[in-house]
Amino acid sequence: MTTLLDVRNVSKRFAMGGILSRKHVDAVIDVSFTLESGTPEIFTIIGESGSGKTTLARMILGLEEPSEGDINFEGVSAAERKDRAARLSFMRRVQPVFQNPFEAFNPLKQVERYLEATARTLLGLKDKAEIEAAMDGALQKVGLSYREIKGRYAHELSGGQLQRVAIARALIPEPALLITDEPVSMVDASLRMSIVNLLRDLRDKFGVSVIYITHDLATAYYISDRIMIMQKGYVVEMGPARPVLDAPEHAYSRLLKESVLSIEDAGSGKLEPADRSMAKAAWEATGEGQLVARDGGRLVRVAR
């Protein structure tokens, strides 16, 4: 079995301020995980705002350089992708889907233009009929068709449809890995499941691995195979999604689970603010802590 993506001891440090008042912010600290190419899976990264999820995704996409560590995709390190040809061949295999489909598409451009441009640059297609066939093939995978979106602008489609077009665009080069950054947070709750089910179908029917970044534990539980929970740059817990979310071990994972609004309590008005003290104490100890293996392939960060 070969390795699709190998993230090894990756850290990212941002410098803030001027020469005299220089400060450093550690966005991602010593993160390691691997995705295998034979077994497509949905790998979920969870954490609150500012936990480093998006920075990690940008590093995997090659939009940021890691300060330390290395990211290998299909055996090629990010540092080796210097020229345009290497970059394009990487983009054929890894594609992003962003959070807000209304911001991702230019309102003055027909949405098909994005699909067309992707087909031209990444697949090198020139012939009009070939491009249309590629676009239609990708749109069929997300439950749309070229006929439905032809000549349409972003405002003429619903949020759910537009997000599906964004996913179709990413699918044109038939990538092995899709990186989706909060793909459902701007989509209506009633349409959310159509996107989530689509990601599951991509894994099951087309063998695409998905890195699903979210703070929504309920959808994560619903579709993920593995899950990685991040707190302020550190990985605090990682393992098979359902066992981890059924019985989270780290204090921060428990805080996240307790913060989920449950409909079981509908009408009882239970809204005690979450108790952060345990998670905060755990975070203060994480600096010296380390990830230890537990049964069932779970890793948990504990203080030394």
Add this chain to the structure above:
Amino acid sequence: MADTDDILTVRGLKAYYQMAYFGIEREVRAVDDVTLSIRRNEIYGIAGESSSGKTSLIKVLAAAIRPPLKVVDGSLTYRFGDLEIDPYKARKEEVDAIRWKHLSYIMQGSMSVLNPVRRIKHSFTDFALRPMGVPKNIFWERTKAHLERLNLSPDVLNAYPHELSGGMRQRVTIALATVCQPEFIIADEPTTALDVVVQKDVLAMIRNVQQQMGSSVVFVTHDMSVHANMADRIGIVYAGRLVEEGPTRTLFTAPKHPYTAHLVGSLPRIGDTSAKSALEGRPPNLADPPPGCRFHPRCPLAIEKCKTEVPPLATVGESHRSACWRADDVRPLTTISHRAEAVL
């Protein structure tokens, strides 16, 4: 006649966007024949998907509409103590006099509400000083006491909006909207774009303020799990109409409209591995809504009658109304365990 316990009574309210382009008149019926009442000291949630008209509805309630949106029919009556006022029939000065003091508005997107180049304290003086009508020293005393009650440090007054986190800014806008102790608060998607931990804090804060002041809150969101934990009663809006209304627990355990049943049943939950499906189709165009029941093209229970006749919002249980011809045949998609009852 209306109960004196109601702070707001809405009857047959219709508000349309009326536009005329190149001689062609177009009408978008964003709020169509809504009748509801809000009681004192309750939290009323309005749920529905994008473009269902829920934001138009609360803008109309807040008397904050601008052309082309116009109220074309119906009445809206607020009762603040002895004062009885219909903002669409009253003079402008009378409406201005109730704003912030009696009626306030927590807006969506806290970043765009607070002026980015002025300190938070200037936002407070801009919005709240005049309605409160007290000298400045007393105003600051009250403002600081109010912030402390909401577990915010008075230091935030000297901060600029960009120096605060998203959750903090949202809490500042809530403090701003409630500093005059209004009797009626309208909140538009107060927690969208906040993450789970902060969301719970902000919701707890709104509930806390509401309980301390005994005011009524109307809030809008498409997230049913927020409604489950916040609202005392919920109204479900679909294509500009109120399709179901009832106590929170009833709507979640025994919905009487297929749309509500879908909204509740399609929520993924931790510990639940059953497959969930999204509703097929898309919300109707409000400029040209389908005849009969507006939900019928997407409804699994639709019969011939639904295509031609508009179902009235009929009483189906204790303070529970539903606009569906087949309300008796609606079954919840998933059973919700009665954990809350088991605890009591």
